[in-house]
């Protein structure tokens with residue numbers, strides 16, 4: 001493939017970087033990234049990856065835009081309230097960069113469709129807000145051997161962690177299984193300072209680009225936690241856990257399954273269906 | 276004795292990781308625990324000893340994303 005003059009201008013600030021150059025920009029243009037969730041983390045991640053010239057961005061989300069999303073889900077604008085999130089996202093991405101192919105899936109990411117959805121992609125980004133979905137994405141990426149950039153946010157805090165299956169620690173190496181139902185609140189129950197989604201989502205995009213380009217030190221075997229109240233990052237070194245139920249020496253998880261949805265999310269009155 | 280908890284040196288008396296959790300008033304179901312960069316399984320929290328100079332990290336669940 002070769003770039004047009006317009007594309008060379010568009011990506012000139014990348015091409016100027018010795019670590020990227022024309023060769024790296026081609027890698028970016030040929031890359032396919034799957035973003036699970038077109039919300040708080042998926043918005044900044046997808047926007048920056050689109051601006052960077054990622055060849056194909058896949059977006060899966062079954063939700064429609066709610067007014068309470070606009071405080072942080074920057075892919076969606078006020079007139080989008082009530083519209084499909086993936087449709088809204090696709091329009092914004094095309095406006096930003098028509099070079100990008102956007103594949104949209106107005107669907108839930110489940111144990112039965114996960115493998116098919118991620119198969120064509122090079123890197124997966126976790127932008128979901130339930131523990132069952134986070135563990136499902138981790139497991140699917142392990143079985144499909146796809147690099148995963150995990151993200152999590154709550155209140156004033158966020159976390160990023162990259163996983164290269166069979167090489168670095170996975171989400172289950174650390175957390176094993178979801179917390180007991182009702183113990184850890186979700187963003188809709190506990191709140192989230194909107195910009196933290198932007199900070200964590202853009203770090204996820206950064207790590208995705210690094211994985212595609214093969215440059216720098218990936219955020220593997222270390223967890224990066226951010227606290228906006230202190231404006232402080234904390235890095236926690238980790239490594240593969242021999243007792244991990246998924247990638248350990250004697251795995252007990254040998255196929256995809258879904259953990260039960262947190263009971264609090266099903267029982268909180270008035271909070272149904274909105275994330 | 277002194278152990279480093281989430282990067283901060285603290286003076287406390289504890290025999291096991293579970294003692295440290297109790298001292299910090301943390302529900303063991305809310306966190307993953309690392310002792311000197313090694314994950315400690317939840318069923319071993321009360322049998323894993325801590326020693327002077329150990330580094331303990333508590334990683335709270337963070338499940339949001341949208």
Ligand SMILES: [Zn+2]
Nearest residue numbers: 170173244247
């Ligand atoms: Zn693992």
